Amino acid sequence: MxxxxxxxxxxxxxxxxxxxxxxxxxxxxxxxxxxxVVGTGLAGASAAASLGELGYKVKAFCYQDSPRRAxxxxxxxxxxxxxxxxxxxxxxxxxxxxxxxxxxxRAREANVHxxxxxxxxxxxxxxxxxxxxxxxxxxxxxxxxxxxxxVQRTFYAAGQTGQQLLIGAYQAxxxxxxxGNVKMYPRHEMLEVVKIDDKARGIIARNxxxxxxxxxxxxxxxxxxxxxxxxFYLSTNAMGSNVTAAWKAHKNGAAFANPCFTQIxxxxxxxxxxxxxxxxxxxxxxxxxxxxxxxKKKNDERKAxxxxxxxxxxYLERRYPAFGNLVPRDVASRxxxxxxxxxxGVGTSKQAVYLDFADAIVRYxxxxxxxxxxxxLSIEEIIVLGKEVVKxxxxxxxxxxxxxxxxxxxxxxxxxxxxxxxxxxxxWVDYELQTTVKGLYCLGEANFSDHGANxxxxxxxxxxxxxxxxxxxxxxGNNLAEDIYxxxxxxxxxxxxxxxxxxxxxxxxxMSIKGKQSVESFHKRLGKIIWDKCGMARSEEGLKEAIAAVxxxxxxxxxxxxxPGEINEMNPELxxxxxxxxxxxxxxxxxxxxxxxxxxxxxxxxxxxxxxDGEALRDDVNYMYVAAWEYKAxxxxxxxxxxxxxxxxxxxxxxxK
Amino acid sequence: xxxxxxxxxLYRMEHYNMNLTVKVWxxxxxxxxxxxxxxxxxxxxxxxxxxxxxxxxxxxLIVEGGEPIAFDHDCREGICGNCSLYINGKPHGxxxxxxxxxxxxxxxxxxxxxxxxxxxxxAFPVIKDLMVDRSAFDRIIQAGGYISVNTGNAVDGNSLPxxxxxxxxxxxxxxxxxxxxCVAACKNSSAMLFLSAKVSHLxxxxxxxxxxxxxxxxxxxxxxxxxxxxxxxxGACEATCPKEISITNIARLNKExxxxxxxxxx
Numbered sequence: 001m002x003x004x005x006x007x008x009x010x011x012x013x014x015x016x017x018x019x020x021x022x023x024x025x026x027x028x029x030x031x032x033x034x035x036x037v038v039g040t041g042l043a044g045a046s047a048a049a050s051l052g053e054l055g056y057k058v059k060a061f062c063y064q065d066s067p068r069r070a071x072x073x074x075x076x077x078x079x080x081x082x083x084x085x086x087x088x089x090x091x092x093x094x095x096x097x098x099x100x101x102x103x104x105x106r107a108r109e110a111n112v113h114x115x116x117x118x119x120x121x122x123x124x125x126x127x128x129x130x131x132x133x134x135x136x137x138x139x140x141x142x143x144x145x146x147x148x149x150x151v152q153r154t155f156y157a158a159g160q161t162g163q164q165l166l167i168g169a170y171q172a173x174x175x176x177x178x179x180g181n182v183k184m185y186p187r188h189e190m191l192e193v194v195k196i197d198d199k200a201r202g203i204i205a206r207n208x209x210x211x212x213x214x215x216x217x218x219x220x221x222x223x224x225x226x227x228x229x230x231x232f233y234l235s236t237n238a239m240g241s242n243v244t245a246a247w248k249a250h251k252n253g254a255a256f257a258n259p260c261f262t263q264i265x266x267x268x269x270x271x272x273x274x275x276x277x278x279x280x281x282x283x284x285x286x287x288x289x290x291x292x293x294x295x296k297k298k299n300d301e302r303k304a305x306x307x308x309x310x311x312x313x314x315y316l317e318r319r320y321p322a323f324g325n326l327v328p329r330d331v332a333s334r335x336x337x338x339x340x341x342x343x344x345g346v347g348t349s350k351q352a353v354y355l356d357f358a359d360a361i362v363r364y365x366x367x368x369x370x371x372x373x374x375x376x377l378s379i380e381e382i383i384v385l386g387k388e389v390v391k392x393x394x395x396x397x398x399x400x401x402x403x404x405x406x407x408x409x410x411x412x413x414x415x416x417x418x419x420x421x422x423x424x425x426x427x428w429v430d431y432e433l434q435t436t437v438k439g440l441y442c443l444g445e446a447n448f449s450d451h452g453a454n455x456x457x458x459x460x461x462x463x464x465x466x467x468x469x470x471x472x473x474x475x476x477g478n479n480l481a482e483d484i485y486x487x488x489x490x491x492x493x494x495x496x497x498x499x500x501x502x503x504x505x506x507x508x509x510x511m512s513i514k515g516k517q518s519v520e521s522f523h524k525r526l527g528k529i530i531w532d533k534c535g536m537a538r539s540e541e542g543l544k545e546a547i548a549a550v551x552x553x554x555x556x557x558x559x560x561x562x563x564p565g566e567i568n569e570m571n572p573e574l575x576x577x578x579x580x581x582x583x584x585x586x587x588x589x590x591x592x593x594x595x596x597x598x599x600x601x602x603x604x605x606x607x608x609x610x611x612x613d614g615e616a617l618r619d620d621v622n623y624m625y626v627a628a629w630e631y632k633a634x635x636x637x638x639x640x641x642x643x644x645x646x647x648x649x650x651x652x653x654x655x656x657k
Numbered sequence: 658x659x660x661x662x663x664x665x666x667l668y669r670m671e672h673y674n675m676n677l678t679v680k681v682w683x684x685x686x687x688x689x690x691x692x693x694x695x696x697x698x699x700x701x702x703x704x705x706x707x708x709x710x711x712x713x714x715x716x717x718l719i720v721e722g723g724e725p726i727a728f729d730h731d732c733r734e735g736i737c738g739n740c741s742l743y744i745n746g747k748p749h750g751x752x753x754x755x756x757x758x759x760x761x762x763x764x765x766x767x768x769x770x771x772x773x774x775x776x777x778x779x780a781f782p783v784i785k786d787l788m789v790d791r792s793a794f795d796r797i798i799q800a801g802g803y804i805s806v807n808t809g810n811a812v813d814g815n816s817l818p819x820x821x822x823x824x825x826x827x828x829x830x831x832x833x834x835x836x837x838x839c840v841a842a843c844k845n846s847s848a849m850l851f852l853s854a855k856v857s858h859l860x861x862x863x864x865x866x867x868x869x870x871x872x873x874x875x876x877x878x879x880x881x882x883x884x885x886x887x888x889x890x891x892g893a894c895e896a897t898c899p900k901e902i903s904i905t906n907i908a909r910l911n912k913e914x915x916x917x918x919x920x921x922x923x
Contacts, residue, residue: 562720564718
């Protein structure tokens, strides 16, 4: 079932050779080929714009009121590229190697190498579009560090890199809309994939304003619908981020790969109470300057500023001297959980650690004083200067922290705790980004391919744009070349009617339950199960309990959910019910996958499998494969294994010490 | 909510709970006339966000058999531009440089009545309750808010050094989140701050030079076509903008427009 279609030849040449030999579609034929793009984040917007530029007839869909609002916009820290502008030893190989190692040797070499190869083109393209990246005084692009690397390769636009990259892609997309190459369908949600002769040939989408179901034909369908982190209810994802399109594709034949590989980001603002609806990230870039610590004494009730230096445990610097506060996310998250579980946590909930800028403020203040040649300043005066520098670098993040918590992070250390942020798992795709359903492609976070068991910071933006700008324009053409004789299929075709019937019957069923409990309350309960049993630490016993609990929750949902309003009108509760129903089913598969993987790797930490000092213990002999699950029936999946072959990198135990 | 870095008064809020009355605009669809409905909302924590308070109210409405209030929101971290809301007569509520999703309930006190309305502008018709249609903004961008460069055309990013001050000024304009608060705040429902932010973002960069004149002409024409009002420089937009987009961008827009009109080759 799984043919990854990895080109032969040496790793360095695979992508070049592929591009040199892939089939092309001539401009006259491109005009006749229709492509559906679902989702307009970095992957979707860049794909829709690029394919429109090439001359394909593109239809793009998003659930938001405008493509500019996709959740890629919230990415803060930056985007990696192997430019080596800093002359610090970076290269395509180094970025490739860091990504494979960061992913704990569970990603595909060929895909990751291609990602590193095109990373530089992404920066060039974005600069050409007018993305206002941060610059040095000489006018050249600025870089900073991110976790899991020892070079400075991250390009950024203050703490709003995702916003600026997305607006670049959005503007390119709107240009194609103006030129008539792309038709945009905002406030639409895909509910079914339409398959004809085993090929994806269209979608059923719900118009979220009128409530009507619409049929749309495409010679190919691209899912660029982001990750499924909202299965945890609380995450840094947007409220509307959902798995529905990917899940519908999965139930219609697309294998779902490594669903248990989820990323818990170490630096988020802690939960403040039961009312919490979402969590907010504090960018990883803060770990460039912030030092993470907890008190050395358990249950220390003193204020942070009253705890003297020698009574603080900078546990990341202690455990991982080589990388210190810049260890990869999975390592930093687990270390925070370990300290809190042991009773060293801070704040009212005791589920938080400190992220402290006091040292950075003094360090920057001294540099500023030194610039002025002034060595007679008092420490207070130095701190004033240092705060200005920190404000320049991280001001928007500090403002956001203050608005949410009511505390001033220039005076008190931030309190942070890990939160769900990204999902490495997703629809299985081959080298061409095609799923196990012919004609159905998956790009960006929604697919599984590049980050293995843990994603490095500033690599999500890189992957979304690589897939959309530089990969799919080639690989789609290679496949559509054989479709140039296929005329557009009328949406009166029985396959469209059948798919629409499935979608409408499901909606009618949901509306007819008329139970007592809100959709939100089910979602919260699902999130708690998955967070407790399939979150930062998992065990065989816990996962078995979780599977039973999720199955029971599903039965309860389908017998007692209450959805007010009507079908044929704007109905946000109905939209949410459709999404939560799919999250419940996905939650079960995540636990099934986590239970199957009897090892610890990256973000997947099975308590039974750890080294003596608590590090993840991989099992390369038995689990060096991609777990791709084929949907069979309710609660029933078949596991297909794609072995991971490392021709170039030699897997070893990850060490950041 | 901006820090005074030189004021080292320790800044820590006490948490409290409050009972409120929320007076909300309800409108079934674009054709419905709509009107205000008042709801009591009890036991609200000062730590909640404003939208979490609406979540609590909606949960109560659903359980009681009513219809929840429809409102636009998504990222809930102040960047997607989806949330809107007129709160006590101010777009995005009482805090400066803030979006509704980042407004927290410690801005209110026990016993308060809070009036919540949708954006009010002819070019932003109400879809349902507090949701409005802002697609006019997308059409303004379609008229020229981009640099015409196809994927694959780019040269090396560092081959074009850009003065840091210009790059920073361009970024400050590019921070616009397209929420529409500037239009909602303006007595003329003018979209000049939104438009000027995009024109400035691109006009300040060398990449934007080739299309500089046609861009501003076409975008202004589209803005007029959408039915936004004229700018009379009252500055309400700047005072309201959650991203503090400066009104000097409007001055730049006027300069660009005049220059393009006088020197256009067309």
